[in-house]
């Protein structure tokens with residue numbers, strides 16, 4: 001997550017001349033940035049350089065991505081009137097630049113590694129739309145959810161419909177997997193998740209069931225939510241470091257894959273500590289097939305790229321030994 005981000009000098013150099021949105025809207029530049037981590041770090045997959053807010057522009061939402069803060073919405077959505085004016089998304093018209101960036105990135109990667117497409121989940125997108133900016137307590141979001149469930153459901157339904165179209169268009173353009181980012185879902189308990197969120201996220205997975213690509217369902221702070229998120233759907237569950245990965249896998253069940261879960265802050269430590277924490281994750285998942293090693297959330301800007309290169313090498317060599325043992 002944010003593997004192409006600010007901690008990479010090559011990315012910072014590009015950012016001196018272009019803001020995030022202009023990178024996303026220039027397919028060749030976007031393809032170069034999306035491929036950068038594969039070239040510099042040696043990771044096993046590229047993720048499209050984009051932002052979860054991009055498709056909302058086509059629905060009539062005006063926003064900016066502020067440095068060090070995140071998305072800031074010009075007119076937050078707080079009532080049924082503003083929810084009902086959100087337009088339907090027409091991916092070929094509204095996010096044509098993402099679709100051509102996918103095609104360019106696929107060409108650039110040339111089959112070396114798969115490309116992951118993504119979108120925000122209805123709850124996480126709604127939380128930005130309602131709060132207007134990143135939030136600690138999600139008070140406005142929860143107030144709308146509890147006080148006006150009709151508007152809440154209208155908003156989440158519109159977002160779910162738009163994201164189904166957006167992911168379908170990304171799959172058609174060539175991504176090899178898709179990830180649904182419900183980054184802020186951990187602020188809910190499982191009861192509220194099931195009542196207010198599950199039906200909407202579930203509809204996304206249901207409607208994408210027939211597309212052949214694997215679907216990753218990610219959230220942070222989800223230890224009380226994993227069983228409910230499993231009901232919503234996904235072939236892979238992405239978890240953060242607040243739960244031991246073997247416990248998380250047990251909860252979602254071994255019929256799905258697990259992704260995670262090194263604390264990105266561990267990458268700020270010395271190499272011995274980084275290796276021992278990575279080793280602990282690998283020990284916890286053992287030889288069970290279906291683990292994707294990943295960070296539990298986005299890369300921190302102060303990360304030394306060399307620490308990431310070393311981590312990737314360490315995980316490759318440790319799991320290579322594993323695979324050799326399995327093959328014998």
Ligand code: CP3
Pocket residue numbers: 001002003004005006015020047048049050051052053065066067068069070071118181183297298
């Ligand atoms: O992982 C990658 O390399 C792909 C790029 C990517 C970005 N945003 C680019 C970006 C991805 C996968 C996202 C998704 C995204 N955007 C999410 C879901 C994943 C997550 O992190 O939880 C969310 C919640 C957002 C909204 C958003 N955009 C946030 C919270 C921020 C960080 C604010 C900050 O400055 O710390 C952004 C900005 C952003 N999007 C950056 C990047 C690389 C920061 C770097 C920059 O300012 O250039």
